[in-house]
Amino acid sequence: MKSLADRIEQYLKVLIERSDCKTLEVQRTELAETFGCAPSQITYVLATRFTREEGFITESRRGGKGYVRIRRVDRETVPNAGVCSQEEAFARLEVLLKRGLLSRREVELLKCVMSQKVLGPMGLETDFLRAKMLHAVCELLNV
Amino acid sequence: MKSLADRIEQYLKVLIERSDCKTLEVQRTELAETFGCAPSQITYVLATRFTREEGFITESRRGGKGYVRIRRVDRETVPNAGVCSQEEAFARLEVLLKRGLLSRREVELLKCVMSQKVLGPMGLETDFLRAKMLHAVCELLNV
DNA sequence: AAAGTCAAAGTCAATAAAAGTCAAAAGGAG
DNA sequence: CTCCTTTTGACTTTTATTGACTTTGACTTT
Incomplete structure (x- = not known):
């Protein structure tokens, strides 16, 4: 049983692969309307499935004519050495x-x-x- | 879908690059008319996209024969979204x-x-x- | 020259249109 | 039942757009 989040993820990934430069720009509200859900659901999908570890970078702009941009980048191997906040x-x-x-x-x-x-x-x-x-x-x- | 401010920004930047001395002089009212918007919109675009930090200097004169002059100055800076070997x-x-x-x-x-x-x-x-x-x-x- | 006129540009606050945050409620797998 | 994931909605923050009002400067009139 696919969840809504799964379906949105799938949808976005198809669009990204089809796009030039592996970059997609969508409007959160619009996408939410397409899937008939709350806009924050989109945020959730981005936060859980389009993370840096998954090989994606997302950027966005608020306000009028705002957007969310998703870019797929090459995943790099993280050698495990020290970390530092x-x-x-x-x-x-x-x-x-x-x-x-x-x-x-x-x-x-x-x-x-x-x-x-x-x-x-x-x-x-x-x-x-x-x-x-x-x-x-x-x-x-x-x- | 680009915002009005984005389009005005782009328009001005093209004109600046084409110009001699990377300097452009326009009339606020006239430009506003071209884009069918309030003159204060132009002020907004200048204030948010042609800042010193972005590498621009703007000057202006009020009253009759007023103008807005935009100059692109050399920065040693790489645009925030650029790449650099x-x-x-x-x-x-x-x-x-x-x-x-x-x-x-x-x-x-x-x-x-x-x-x-x-x-x-x-x-x-x-x-x-x-x-x-x-x-x-x-x-x-x-x- | 002083005052007045008018055509600029500037300011600022109100409104609108996005996206973000976060905690709580709802679901689903064991 | 319990835990983790999903879903939602109320509230916050950011960005854009406009319009009413102010200031400035060139030109014109007295």
């Missing part, structure tokens, strides 16, 4: 500052480049990536 | 160094954090990611 990374940078190994400005630069906002919709691997970045910095500093 | 990114960092906006050490820190080696086996998205990182740095530096 934004908070953790920021804290470690502050430590390096305290120890006099980085200047305030350097910390700010690195923070902005490691922020969740920038690493953006890359999903879980964000933390993996951040760990590698931090590691590289420490190596450069010989610490 | 390691070589390109490194070159841009060097430019920022030459311009005195970053120190040698800061450049090295950023290079190591943006290197292919660190961003690792992320495939195509590496370039996507690097563009976002560079964009964030430029934003922080206000350039």
Whole structure:
């Protein structure tokens, strides 16, 4: 027995495969109407079936003429090394500052480049990536 | 379905690129008439899509023979949605160094954090990611 | 020159049209 | 029954669009 969510998922995936650039742009409300469900159902489908781990990146715009864009990207292999959340990374940078190994400005630069906002919709691997970045910095500093 | 604001934005950007000196002068009222909208809509488009951060400078004059002038200025920035190879990114960092906006050490820190080696086996998205990182740095530096 | 006129552009708040959030209710598999 | 997934709806936030009102500047009249 297929659920509504399953059917919406299927529908979107067909459209994406047919599209140029593996990119699809739809309106949440419109799609919800097509399937006769609540708009938040669409959000649910995107959140559970079009995640970064599944190989999708979604972006959207609110307000008038808003949209949801789904892009299928090549799934990369995630080698399992360390992970590091934004908070953790920021804290470690502050430590390096305290120890006099980085200047305030350097910390700010690195923070902005490691922020969740920038690493953006890359999903879980964000933390993996951040760990590698931090590691590289420490190596450069010989610490 | 593009919004009106999107269409006006696109229209203006085409005209700017075609123009000499990347500079365009239009009349707000006239443009509004062309698109059949309120003049304040033009103001809105300028305020949200032709900001300094996006790489544009706008000037204007009220009253008789008034105008709006839009100039695209050079940014060392990669558009937020663009892509950027390691070589390109490194070159841009060097430019920022030459311009005195970053120190040698800061450049090295950023290079190591943006290197292919660190961003690792992320495939195509590496370039996507690097563009976002560079964009964030430029934003922080206000350039 | 000072004042008045008119044609610009600017401001701002109201309204509309999306998408996001989150918790609660409903379903379904064991 | 219990747990996990699905589905919904009330509420929030963001973006777009408009229109009434304000400010500015060139030109005209006194």
